[in-house]
Amino acid sequence: MxxxxxxxxxxxxxxxxxxxxxxxxxxxxxxxxxxxxxxxxxTEIIEEEPNEFIVSEEAEINTLACIEVDPTTSVRQIAANVGIGRESVRNILKKHKFKPFKYQVHHHLYEADHQRMLEFCNWFMVQ
Structure with missing residues (x-):
């Protein structure tokens, strides 16, 4: 073309x-x-350094404060609260060595559960 x-x-x-x-x-x-x-x-094309992102110090502090208040808050929710993009939130979290995770609810284990698990494993091995 x-x-x-x-x-x-x-x-x-x-x-x-x-x-x-x-x-x-x-x-x-x-x-x-x-x-x-x-x-x-x-258009004059200006090459920028890769992985360079510019975020105000205030936005960075607010992002870290959101994580401190509720560590299970999603990146999307933090971006909406702080007023910056999701990729900027991810970069801030990566810079401060935070890892993304998905909060999952599990059933509580009781003392009797251990014995029942052993019985099931023994039964399964016999089968």
């Missing part, structure tokens, strides 16, 4: 028609895609 756009002297409608002539068996793009190419060529 980029080569066709250049061949059409950066004219979107002409590029669309030329693309249709060159590739009749392909889906014809809307001319807005050529507009997107135009904008892309005019």
């Amino acid at each position: 980029l080569l066709v756009y250049g061949k059409a002297r950066k004219n979107r409608r002409e590029a669309k028609a030329l693309y249709g002539q060159r590739y009749p068996d392909r889906t014809q793009p809307h001319d807005k895609y050529f507009h997107w190419l135009e904008r892309l060529l005019k």
Whole structure:
């Protein structure tokens, strides 16, 4: 598409028609895609360092406070309370070495349960 756009002297409608002539068996793009190419060529691309995120210190403190108050709070709920994105919350938690987990409710075990589990295991081995 980029080569066709250049061949059409950066004219979107002409590029669309030329693309249709060159590739009749392909889906014809809307001319807005050529507009997107135009904008892309005019935009200066600045490369950022990978894994770099910028969050205010206040947001970081509020995120850690939410975890301190209720460690079972979801990342989605923390993001809504603090007013930042979920990925930012995840990055803050990762920075402070918190691990995600899913809270699961289990039944309580009683003293008699141990003996019944042993009886079941013995029965199962015999079977």
